[in-house]
Amino acid sequence: MFVDQAKIYVRSGHGGAGALSFRHERGVIRGGPDGGNGGHGGDVVVVALPKVATLIALRYRQHQYAGNGEPGQGRNRSGHGGAHCIIEVPVGTVVRNEETGAVIADLAEPEARVVVAHGGRGGKGNAHFKSATFRTPRFSQPGEExxxxxxxxxxxxxxxxxLVGLPNAGKSTLLSRISHAEPKIADYPFTTxxxxxxxxxxxxxxxxxxADIPGLIEGASEGAGLGHRFLRHVERTATLLFLLDAGPWADPDAATALTILEGELAAHATELTTKPRLVVANKLDLVEGGALPAALVAACAARSVPLFPLSCATGAGLAPLLEALWEQVARHRQGVAAGAATPPAQPPAATLDDGQTGS
Structure with a gap:
């Protein structure tokens, strides 16, 4: 089961109290203070690990506690520190304060970690306060909460x-053709x-x-359908691939579908509007001559976005599409390595095997 959201309560450990103690031994008159310090409370740490795939474990363990520090003892014995609470999450997890909404950390790298709750400091024992002029301190500190x-x-x-598109546009079929993924494929909406x-x-x-997310529908950014829950999964991508149903029975038509998708992404996060993108017209094997819809060609030309004709059923048009995607991904990686993710240049349009050209 894929779980990509969780809400948990965390509490770090309390510090142990310092000891109030004096040395008591046979033959020792007026032994000095020997109260040890309390141990520090354990921290709560969130760490991103590649071995963790989802947040499902935290759905069933919604309360996480670190250990308390042990109190100090006589003979200058300090208490043990409390055990840290380590919360393992998938790489790519964003940690927020539920009350304020503030982002505490974005754990986008393997082994990245953040202390979300610091343990309380242990209190000082009375031996800590002894000095040349203050030989018998009769107090100690409590531990911090x-x-x-x-x-x-x-x-x-x-x-x-x-990979974004309306329901039943062929996203799962495309993913299964270009990778070893085995998504569920069926001829009805919301298969994914x-x-x-x-x-x-x-x-x-x-x-x-x-990344293939469930199909979007109009109003997804406001909660309609399923896709709105997963829109955040395309925020980190280098490029977006709009897969449109350009078949003869498409409803809505491909040009309208493109407008709907762009609107939903913009409503979710304005930064998505500046991401490089490719538009793919799918199911052209069902169109006589494989002709691209004129309205879609005009829409892509107006946006200066390359249009790739494709048939996921036959595989026609896959090779140029994958090369164009790689070009954008490679440029993005080079930009990241150089310290600034330079937006990739838009590649030229591609052609179907029969020579049909997109613009």
Whole structure:
């Protein structure tokens, strides 16, 4: 089961109290203070690990506690520190304060970690306060209390290409053709109920990850359908791939579908409007002559967005599409390596095997 959101309550450990103690031994008159310090409380730490795929474990363990520090003892014995609470999450998890909504950390790298609640400091024993002029301190410090808060964890999948489209546009079929992913494929809307990842391997040195999210419908950004729950999974991608049904029975038509998708992405996050993108007209094997819809050609030309004709059923048009995707992914990776993710240049349009050209 894929779970990409969780809300948990965390509390760090309380510090142990310092000891109030004096040395008592046979033959020792007026032994000095020997109260040890209390141990520090344990921290609550969130760490991103590649071995963790979803947040499902935290759905059933919604309360996380670190250990308390032990109190100090006589003979200058300090208490043991409390055990840290380590919360393992998938790479790509965003940690937020549920009450304020503030982002505490974005754990986008393997082994990235953040202390979300610091343990309380242990109190000082009375031996700590002894001095040349103050030989018999009769007090010690209590330990500090730990911190507590409620966290919201949001997983954003790490993928290079975000595959978006209306229900039944052929996204799962495309993912199964270009990768080893095995998504559920059927001839009805909302076949895909959770995000799917697939690794595309062009050759031994070129590969990238494609994320397929459930189909969007108009109003998704306001809660309609299923896709709105998963829109955040395309926020980290290098490029977006709009897959449109350009078949003769498409409803809505491909040009209208493009407008709907762009509107929903913009309503979810304005930064998505500046991401590089490709538009793919699918199901052209059902169109006589494989002709592209004139309205879609005009819409893409007006946006200066390349249009790729495709048939997921036959595989026609796949090769130029994958090369164009790799070009954008490679440019993005080069930009990230250089310290600034330079937006990839838009590639030229492609042609179907029969010579049909998109613009």
């Amino acid at each position: 730990g911190e507590e808060l409620t966290l919201r964890l949001d997983l954003k999948l790490l993928a290079d290409v975000g 109920l959770q995000p799917q990842l697939g690794v595309v391997e062009l050759d031994t040195t070129r590969d990238f990850v494609v």
